[in-house]
Amino acid sequence: DNLKRASELVKQAAQQGAQIVALPECFNSPYGTKFFSEYAENIPGQSTQMLSEVAKECGIFLIGGSIPEEDSGKLYNTCTVYGPDGTLLAKHRKIHLFNIDVPGKIRFQESETLTPGDSFSTFDTPYCKIGVGICYDIRFAELAQIYTKKGCQLLIYPGAFNMTTGPAHWELLQRARALDNQVYVATVSPARDEKASYIAWGHSTVVSPWGEVIAKAGSDETITSADIDLQYLADIRQQIPIHSQRRHDLYSVEEKPK
Numbered sequence: 001d002n003l004k005r006a007s008e009l010v011k012q013a014a015q016q017g018a019q020i021v022a023l024p025e026c027f028n029s030p031y032g033t034k035f036f037s038e039y040a041e042n043i044p045g046q047s048t049q050m051l052s053e054v055a056k057e058c059g060i061f062l063i064g065g066s067i068p069e070e071d072s073g074k075l076y077n078t079c080t081v082y083g084p085d086g087t088l089l090a091k092h093r094k095i096h097l098f099n100i101d102v103p104g105k106i107r108f109q110e111s112e113t114l115t116p117g118d119s120f121s122t123f124d125t126p127y128c129k130i131g132v133g134i135c136y137d138i139r140f141a142e143l144a145q146i147y148t149k150k151g152c153q154l155l156i157y158p159g160a161f162n163m164t165t166g167p168a169h170w171e172l173l174q175r176a177r178a179l180d181n182q183v184y185v186a187t188v189s190p191a192r193d194e195k196a197s198y199i200a201w202g203h204s205t206v207v208s209p210w211g212e213v214i215a216k217a218g219s220d221e222t223i224t225s226a227d228i229d230l231q232y233l234a235d236i237r238q239q240i241p242i243h244s245q246r247r248h249d250l251y252s253v254e255e256k257p258k
């Protein structure tokens with residue numbers, strides 16, 4: 001049912017003119033450690049096959065949210081990205097697992113069942129280079145900095161914040177990553193389901209390099225879109241030239257060879 005729904009919405013977004021489309025975190029599964037093994041798939045598998053086919057049919061870049069992935073007896077929270085010809089361009093396994101404990105509010109330990117990924121995920125499009133993270137990955141400023149250093153101008157985070165951290169941090173983190181790096185940031189959340197064991201905050205958002213929210217969904221299922229204006233990004237970088245003003249003699253954020 002989810003696959004059918006997701007594929008129909010991707011097609012609608014493409015019909016509305018979208019050239020880059022993204023789905024939410026865990027779009028084929030309820031979000032919860034007790035569900036991941038039941039819903040996990042190999043890649044390629046049923047869900048990712050659908051993503052590849054719909055990307056090709058619509059001739060779009062498709063960031064396939066994420067799915068619980070099974071590989072060699074381990075489970076990952078994985079985002080696959082497909083190009084307009086349906087080929088796999090990137091596979092991002094969530095690097096930072098969502099392990100938090102806010103007393104009386106929320107305790108969640110992804111590491112009870114998931115293994116973290118250990119690689120960066122970027123891909124090229126005719127428009128710009130794009131970096132991918134999954135949800136909790138957005139809290140780590142270093143990842144966004146490394147993607148920006150690699151030349152990404154748009155960062156996309158499928159994510160499912162919750163009713164505690166969502167109102168407090170969801171938009172703030174996106175604006176912070178966008179402003180710090182002078183990039184566009186887009187997040188894609190599942191709609192809110194009050195009956196779910198984990199209630200997602202919703203509010204998929206797009207933030208400009210100036211730090212403004214330029215598109216924001218509510219908590220219900222919808223398609224949200226925005227134009228990514230690379231001239232605007234270049235203008236901001238020229239006007240406030242933090243990229244050339246960094247004190248590389250005093251500090252650095254670097255990718256480590258694996």
Ligand SMILES: NC(=O)CCC(=O)C(=O)O
Nearest residue numbers: 098135136160161162165
């Ligand atoms: N799915 C997630 O990683 C949730 C992250 C989250 O809610 C947070 O506060 O961080």
